[in-house]
Amino acid sequence: MNRIADAVVIGGGAIGCSIAYYLAKKGAKVIVIEKREGLCFGSSGANNGGCPVSAFESPLLELARESLKLYKDLSEEIGYDIEYQNTGYLLCSVNEEQYPDMERNAQNLRRSGVNVRLIEGNELRELEPSLGADVIVGVAEQEESSLVNPFKVNYGFAHAARKLGAEFLLSTEVKKFEINKGTITSIITDREKIKTNFAVIAAGAWSPEIGKMLNLTIPVKPQRGQILVTEPVPLNEKWRFIEDAVYSGIAADSEAAKKSKDPGMKLGVAGALHQNNTGNWTIGSSRDFAGYDTQITMQTVQYLAKRAIKFMPKLKDVNCIRIFAGFRPLCYVDGLPILSKVDNPAGLVIATGHAGEGITLAPITGKLMSELITENRTSMPIDAFTFSRFKNMN
Amino acid sequence: MATVNRRTRAGVARGKCFEIEVDGERILAYEGETIAAALLAAGKRVARNTKKKEPRGIYCGIGVCFECRMIVDGKSNTRVCQTLATPNCKVHTQFDL
Numbered sequence: 302m303n304r305i306a307d308a309v310v311i312g313g314g315a316i317g318c319s320i321a322y323y324l325a326k327k328g329a330k331v332i333v334i335e336k337r338e339g340l341c342f343g344s345s346g347a348n349n350g351g352c353p354v355s356a357f358e359s360p361l362l363e364l365a366r367e368s369l370k371l372y373k374d375l376s377e378e379i380g381y382d383i384e385y386q387n388t389g390y391l392l393c394s395v396n397e398e399q400y401p402d403m404e405r406n407a408q409n410l411r412r413s414g415v416n417v418r419l420i421e422g423n424e425l426r427e428l429e430p431s432l433g434a435d436v437i438v439g440v441a442e443q444e445e446s447s448l449v450n451p452f453k454v455n456y457g458f459a460h461a462a463r464k465l466g467a468e469f470l471l472s473t474e475v476k477k478f479e480i481n482k483g484t485i486t487s488i489i490t491d492r493e494k495i496k497t498n499f500a501v502i503a504a505g506a507w508s509p510e511i512g513k514m515l516n517l518t519i520p521v522k523p524q525r526g527q528i529l530v531t532e533p534v535p536l537n538e539k540w541r542f543i544e545d546a547v548y549s550g551i552a553a554d555s556e557a558a559k560k561s562k563d564p565g566m567k568l569g570v571a572g573a574l575h576q577n578n579t580g581n582w583t584i585g586s587s588r589d590f591a592g593y594d595t596q597i598t599m600q601t602v603q604y605l606a607k608r609a610i611k612f613m614p615k616l617k618d619v620n621c622i623r624i625f626a627g628f629r630p631l632c633y634v635d636g637l638p639i640l641s642k643v644d645n646p647a648g649l650v651i652a653t654g655h656a657g658e659g660i661t662l663a664p665i666t667g668k669l670m671s672e673l674i675t676e677n678r679t680s681m682p683i684d685a686f687t688f689s690r691f692k693n694m695n
Numbered sequence: 696m697a698t699v700n701r702r703t704r705a706g707v708a709r710g711k712c713f714e715i716e717v718d719g720e721r722i723l724a725y726e727g728e729t730i731a732a733a734l735l736a737a738g739k740r741v742a743r744n745t746k747k748k749e750p751r752g753i754y755c756g757i758g759v760c761f762e763c764r765m766i767v768d769g770k771s772n773t774r775v776c777q778t779l780a781t782p783n784c785k786v787h788t789q790f791d792l
Contacts, residue, residue: 532772533792580792618770 306332308499314345317503318458319667325465327675336474341455347627349575349583350451352661353390355442360685368665381457390446393439394546407440417442429539433614451660485648501650506630508653518694521654523628527587530623533580545572555588565604572608584609595626631656641688699738713782724780731776743789
């Protein structure tokens with residue numbers, strides 16, 4: 302049987318499903334192909350659902366802010382509760398030397414129009430008594446940063462897309478693309494052939510495999526992250542979304558972190574603590590490269606726990622109930638996502654490389670990619686994320 | 696101090712006697728006893744309340760069923776049947792989240 306679609310999305314994660322939803326909303330007939338037996342099997346199901354605004358810098362900052370605006374009313378729009386909670390975000394430091402950086406960070410953010418406040422350690426502990434004595438200073442953002450349930454974001458988008466006529470083919474692998482005169486005409490999977498003029502690669506860390514079928518080098522590799530989940534404890538009063546000031550540094554340059562003398566730093570460990578509304582804490586984050594190996598490593602887990610206790614000493618008495626690892630699809634050239642049409646073959650769109658920000662950026666990615674496909678223009682500039690920036694690789 | 700004492704007396708040699716604190720009330724315990732044993736001896740059967748607010752007590756007594764979890768010295772989800780009583784340890788009934 303031959304199927305026909307206006308667009309085929311490869312990848313059933315949060316990004317793929319978001320693109321499918323916004324395309325279907327514009328009236329397109331969409332088919333989503335997922336090689337695993339269910340949705341949310343990759344990175345979308347292996348993160349902690351934190352959407353911070355003040356952790357970004359331009360040009361991603363604008364996208365993140367727009368994305369969070371979309372998240373605000375998303376549950377209502379798609380008829381599916383994604384557990385959006387405007388929890389605010391506290392970036393804090395346990396190292397005196399970082400004080401000037403924190404000040405500068407807050408200044409830059411305020412200049413970009415993000416309402417952040419620099420708060421000294423003592424005042425922080427007054428507002429949130431569970432913070433540790435080591436915490437020296439924090440940058441707090443209250444209005445935009447939020448937590449969502451990443452599974453529900455993924456399923457919610459899929460649910461809404463399906464209601465609008467999108468089809469989901471699970472356990473289906475892309476095998477080949479058929480190209481006629483430089484334009485995609487169909488996609489051949491291990492089951493059938495789908496006639497389409499648009500293919501979207503939204504396969505996250507697995508995107509390079511798809512790119513290879515088209516002789517394209519998509520410069521993305523899987524960066525492993527490990528997360529501990531604790532038993533539920535009473536909710537924090539003020540901040541439930543707390544991150545370490547070294548987080549952004551390690552995120553931006555994990556190679557430099559690798560050379561660090563601090564053994565925890567070497568493993569890319571930075572405190573990233575989220576408490577969701579059930580009371581469970583998720584404790585991240587680590588960064589290393591281990592191919593597609595989802596094994597957790599004891600050493601990293603120990604450093605994660607130690608780092609977390611520095612920020613929230615009360616966690617030392619809380620049991621860990623689960624540990625898992627997942628992959629950030631990291632663009633190893635510049636760390637920025639790839640949200641772009643490709644010139645050759647025409648009809649190919651790439652939406653991957655979101656690194657650790659895939660959930661934050663899922664709604665806006667879906668919206669922009671749907672505009673790119675149906676109208677050939679986007680409501681926000683995405684020139685910084687074009688695929689042609691890798692032209693010397695392709 | 697709770698007055699109930701359900702321990703058998705005949706033929707049992709016990710260690711040193713001390714007090715522990717359960718939800719603010721002092722009860723007796725002997726060296727080598729688990730907190731669960733001390734609770735039962737004092738006639739206390741509820742260790743925790745489930746999410747649905749139903750009481751749960753000591754069930755298997757050998758650390759398998761996880762029914763007798765309480766807050767011991769600030770540590771939640773501690774199985775009292777596997778935790779020895781120590782002088783003045785503070786035990787609280789747990790209300791599951």
